[in-house]
Amino acid sequence: MPSVEIETPLAPGHRLVHYREWGAGPPLLLLHSGWGWEAYPFDRQAAALASRFRVVAPDRSGYGGSGPLPGLPDGYHRLYAVETLRVMDALGIARAALWGHSDGAVVAAWVAIEAAARVRGVVLEAFHFRRAKVASLPFFETAATAPERFGEPVLEALRRDHGEPRWREIIGAGARAWLRIIAAGQQDGGDVFGGRLGEARVPALLLHGSRDPRTEPGEIEEALAALPQARLESLDSGHAPHASPRTADEATRIAAAFLESLPA
Numbered sequence: 725m726p727s728v729e730i731e732t733p734l735a736p737g738h739r740l741v742h743y744r745e746w747g748a749g750p751p752l753l754l755l756h757s758g759w760g761w762e763a764y765p766f767d768r769q770a771a772a773l774a775s776r777f778r779v780v781a782p783d784r785s786g787y788g789g790s791g792p793l794p795g796l797p798d799g800y801h802r803l804y805a806v807e808t809l810r811v812m813d814a815l816g817i818a819r820a821a822l823w824g825h826s827d828g829a830v831v832a833a834w835v836a837i838e839a840a841a842r843v844r845g846v847v848l849e850a851f852h853f854r855r856a857k858v859a860s861l862p863f864f865e866t867a868a869t870a871p872e873r874f875g876e877p878v879l880e881a882l883r884r885d886h887g888e889p890r891w892r893e894i895i896g897a898g899a900r901a902w903l904r905i906i907a908a909g910q911q912d913g914g915d916v917f918g919g920r921l922g923e924a925r926v927p928a929l930l931l932h933g934s935r936d937p938r939t940e941p942g943e944i945e946e947a948l949a950a951l952p953q954a955r956l957e958s959l960d961s962g963h964a965p966h967a968s969p970r971t972a973d974e975a976t977r978i979a980a981a982f983l984e985s986l987p988a
Contacts, residue, residue, distance in 0.1 A: 725789045728814035732785045733803045734793055741811055742789030743782040747774025750844070751820035752983065753808065754781040755828030757850070757964070758898040760788050762885035763878065764825055764964040772976050776984065777821075782811050784831075786894060788885050796901040801827065801916065805834035809842065821983050823847035825964060826938070827898070830916055836924035837917065845927035845986040847979045848954070850963050853947035854940050855909025855916055857902075863937070864906070867899035921950040928954035929982045931975060933961035933968070 727740040744761075752773060754766045761783065770779045784804050786793035797803070808831060812820060821844045824832030829848040836843045866873050871882075871892060882891035905916065915921065928951055932944055948954055957978050961968045965975040 727789065728811060730807065730810040730814050732807045732810065734785050734797070734800065734807065735791070739785055739791045741782055741785060741791075741807070741814075743780055743811065743815075744770070745781075746770045746779040747777055749777045750988070751812075751817045752777040752779050753812070753817075753820050753822045753832075754779060755808070755822060755824035755831050756781070756784070756787070757826035757828055758902075759826075759882065759895060760885040762788075762881040764967040766823075766825075766966060768972055769823070769966055769976050769979070773980060773983070776980075780815060780817070780820075782808065784808075786897070792890065792893075793897070796897045798901070798904060800901060801830040802834045802838070804831045805838055808835050809839055812842070818842065819844055821845050821847075821986060823979060823983075824849065825966065826850045826852065833917065833921060833924055836926045836928075837920050840923070840925050843924075843926045845929070845983065846924070847929045847931055847982060848947075849931040849966060849975070849979075850933060850936055850938065851930055851944070851947055852938070853915050853917075853921070853950070854943045855905050855914055857906055857938065857940055857943075858910065859940055860902070860938050861906060864899040864902045867895050868903060871895045871899075915946070915950070917950075919950075921947070922952075924951060925953070927982075927986055929979065930954050930956045931965055931979060932956060932958045933963055933965045933971070934958045935961060936963045938963055 783790040822832040
């Protein structure tokens with residue numbers, strides 16, 4: 725498995741970050757969700773796009789083939805954006821498009837906020853914007869305390885990606901971090917970008933599942949208001965349009981057309 729050695733802001737010293745790579749052409753980074761690659765794999769998209777793009781998919785620190793972390797600190801999405809830029813540096817990628825799913829979409833947006841000149845455009849799928857995601861409290865509480873309730877197919881994917889018992893630590897760390905985010909949002913409102921999303925002045929596509937249980941009522945509209953250059957594509961799907969059998973091909977087609985339209 726290929727990897728690069730970088731300094732990540734999430735842990736001291738140098739760390740190995742594992743990545744997958746396909747194809748050749750303008751660079752495209754695929755950024756996985758808070759559950760890792762195997763839970764909502766991008767394999768179909770990588771195969772479809774490899775003839776036109778150099779597709780790179782890093783395992784963020786703590787996930788998959790990359791080194792473990794003791795936990796996720798507050799502000800971890802922004803720290804992962806810094807890590808993503810360092811992975812780009814290590815791979816000789818000066819500028820790239822990014823397609824992020826769920827937590828990966830938040831990381832992609834932070835990369836665009838912090839380094840817009842290095843981002844050709846972003847596909848933000850299953851995007852998180854609001855902090856006070858109160859409808860998701862039971863989901864994150866289950867992930868933190870009893871993740872086996874998600875069922876054997878999900879657990880199988882997590883074990884395949886992260887191993888036993890590391891999968892439980894990864895899911896628990898992400899859930900506890902989100903419970904802290906939600907609690908802070910219930911106290912003072914706001915969004916996960918601290919009002920800075922508008923600084924991501926790059927072309928953007930919001931790829932949304934109309935039945936996504938992690939999206940609060942009105943949340944997508946708030947994200948669009950904060951990111952006025954973005955356009956919305958909504959599909960009849962849940963949390964992962966790209967990985968749903970009924971919408972994967974359409975999600976790939978929409979994202980590919982957007983990515984190919986980006987300025988060179």
